[in-house]
Amino acid sequence: MSDTAQNPLTPYAKSIGIRHEGEEDGAPVLAFDFSGDVEGRPQHLHGGATSGLLETAGYALLRAELEKQQRRHRLKPINITVQFLAAGKQRVTYAKGRITKLGRRNANISVEAWQDDRERPIATAIMNILMADPDS
Amino acid sequence: MAQDTPPFDPSQAAKFMLRHGHSAKLGLVYRDHGSDWVELELPWREDLVGEDSRQILASGPIISMLDMASGLSIWTKNTKFVGIATMDLRVDYQRPARPRSSVIGHVECFRLTNSAAFVRGFAHDGDPSDTVATMSGVFMSIEGDNRNV
Numbered sequence: 001m002s003d004t005a006q007n008p009l010t011p012y013a014k015s016i017g018i019r020h021e022g023e024e025d026g027a028p029v030l031a032f033d034f035s036g037d038v039e040g041r042p043q044h045l046h047g048g049a050t051s052g053l054l055e056t057a058g059y060a061l062l063r064a065e066l067e068k069q070q071r072r073h074r075l076k077p078i079n080i081t082v083q084f085l086a087a088g089k090q091r092v093t094y095a096k097g098r099i100t101k102l103g104r105r106n107a108n109i110s111v112e113a114w115q116d117d118r119e120r121p122i123a124t125a126i127m128n129i130l131m132a133d134p135d136s
Numbered sequence: 137m138a139q140d141t142p143p144f145d146p147s148q149a150a151k152f153m154l155r156h157g158h159s160a161k162l163g164l165v166y167r168d169h170g171s172d173w174v175e176l177e178l179p180w181r182e183d184l185v186g187e188d189s190r191q192i193l194a195s196g197p198i199i200s201m202l203d204m205a206s207g208l209s210i211w212t213k214n215t216k217f218v219g220i221a222t223m224d225l226r227v228d229y230q231r232p233a234r235p236r237s238s239v240i241g242h243v244e245c246f247r248l249t250n251s252a253a254f255v256r257g258f259a260h261d262g263d264p265s266d267t268v269a270t271m272s273g274v275f276m277s278i279e280g281d282n283r284n285v
Contacts, residue, residue, distance in 0.1 A: 012194035015183040039157035046158035047222040048200025077195050079228040
């Protein structure tokens, strides 16, 4: 079983159709199909749904990395900043993160979301996550 | 021929806007508004929690609610609907919401320019002075701009 398979998606992520699409350079790639559940203005992705995908990909990456290092933490969000670069269309949307800094208590993660063209992200996010004691 | 169209009313617009797409999926509810602010509610629901073991709403739906309340606050201050797109949205999380608690999102559009709208807001689970999250964002007008559409 891969690291990502051991990290099930949250009920929220599943309810908007987020799925594990695979792995790239050891980082989970998450995705969702376009559907009414993620639609904002007609025929376009809702910014909130895109943010949810970015955030979920950030957590999936951090959980996988902590597992590799055999570290146990309760993850708590500190903040997220999302930049919307292009309107999301009626296509599959993918997201993958990169850990910029993994400290003792905090992690800084950047995440990109794209559709047809990997080189043309539709949104990016920077997340700070607190890695607290697992029993806190 | 001049026509008097009534100013944008979020309490009316919410009736159809929140019944479609992602907002409907999350079950967002209109609560209140002023001349430049709108308040929505995200009712607690089992399938929107962030961890199986804790009955706390995930952060994703809270971002969506604040994004939606941002748009409504912009149209309210602008007094009419215009095409807008979120450019930048920042959310700081102060604490998790209480288990099985709904979350309320309050967003104010504090500045409108020709091309941009600036918003700030917060989310709470009952006491507005004890916030779950605070946010700020910038939206761009997409009227007559089809580059990204």
